[in-house]
Amino acid sequence: MHKETDILIIGAGPVGLFTVFEAGLLGLECILIDNLDKIGGQCSELYPEKPIYDIPGVANQTAQEHVEALLEQIKPFNYEVFLSERVEKIEEISGDEVSSWRVTTSEKNIFEAKSIFIAAGAGSFEPRRPPNIDDPDRYLEKGVSYAVRSKEKYRDKNLLIFGGGDSALDWTVELSDIAKSIKLIHRRDEFRGAPNTEAQMRELVKEGKIELKTPYVIESLIGGDQISGVELKNFETKEIEEIHCDELLFLFGLNKKLGPISEWGIDMNNKKISVDTEKFETSTKGIFAVGDINDYPGKLDLILCGFHETTLAVQEAYRRSNPGERVPFGYTTSNTKLQKKLGVTD
């Protein structure tokens, strides 16, 4: 397959989705490509049911609701999405005034675009597997998970949560009134997550609603077709203990696998893509990096920062698609074309 567009967006996370909106306002068309099998990036993959409180003007919204709202917002615009495809190769095609880019995916599809927006977040997701366990994935969907897709899955289940970061703490608190029992297991009695969530977790321990087991590490999985328990090793005494459970959640974080991005000849800093703060352009003209994947002084990995970045980057993408033309500026409140598409009459 061979397709052409104005902006080829690598990554269909929140920032990739909002790029479609800002590009659409300027009349630019987009193609989104994501190697996940779903839209929404980290929001849908890592914490769909957790509320987000810092989207401007939205008091709170679960991460999945946020993704749905972004999809609703870009409905009026022309874009296509290709999922379960990884962008592998980027090549320059020289043109009269500005060059274009040819992108090849893992499915051997070819896309041509005037601008490329890398909105690849943390790169391709690879949850960290439990150390020392041979092939834990043999129990995937049979008691072993690396993310919470649905809270209901854990209703009335005996659940073991492993990890010491935000995800492990958040889900321990969040699932405490859903699961039949929860044991949070960590190798030390110190946590890397938000102090407030750690305090909530410790309160639940005091109330007897969950059990905290430190310093423990997993020694082996027990089960036939389905997980039925684990062996834990006390990190200090080295004693082994067997624990029964129905479900295991390994929340050891993600391996930020940049994948092919590091081979595209773009300047990087500490596994992130260096950009300017005027156009959020990389060291290669016509290739922009927005959202969590980029790096500049003062960078914060927050959704709203990504929205700002891509809004400015799209201005330059317009100039590349329409050389010599002034970038139109207008408030959405007076954008009659958009209002027509949305069926707003007044």
Ligand SMILES: Cc1cc2nc3c(=O)[nH]c(=O)nc-3n(C[C@H](O)[C@H](O)[C@H](O)COP(=O)(O)OP(=O)(O)OC[C@H]3O[C@@H](n4cnc5c(N)ncnc54)[C@H](O)[C@@H]3O)c2cc1C
């Ligand atoms: C538990 C948790 C809670 C959070 N809470 C908040 C919060 O309250 N407020 C807030 O602002 N932020 C929060 N964040 C951070 C927020 O989710 C990120 O800032 C945001 O997701 C970044 O969006 P993005 O579009 O840049 O990247 P991502 O959401 O990471 O999406 C990037 C996408 O690119 C894809 N991709 C990567 N490489 C390729 C490739 N080569 N080819 C094709 N596709 C590729 C990935 O599969 C992924 O889907 C939280 C994060 C976590 C983990």
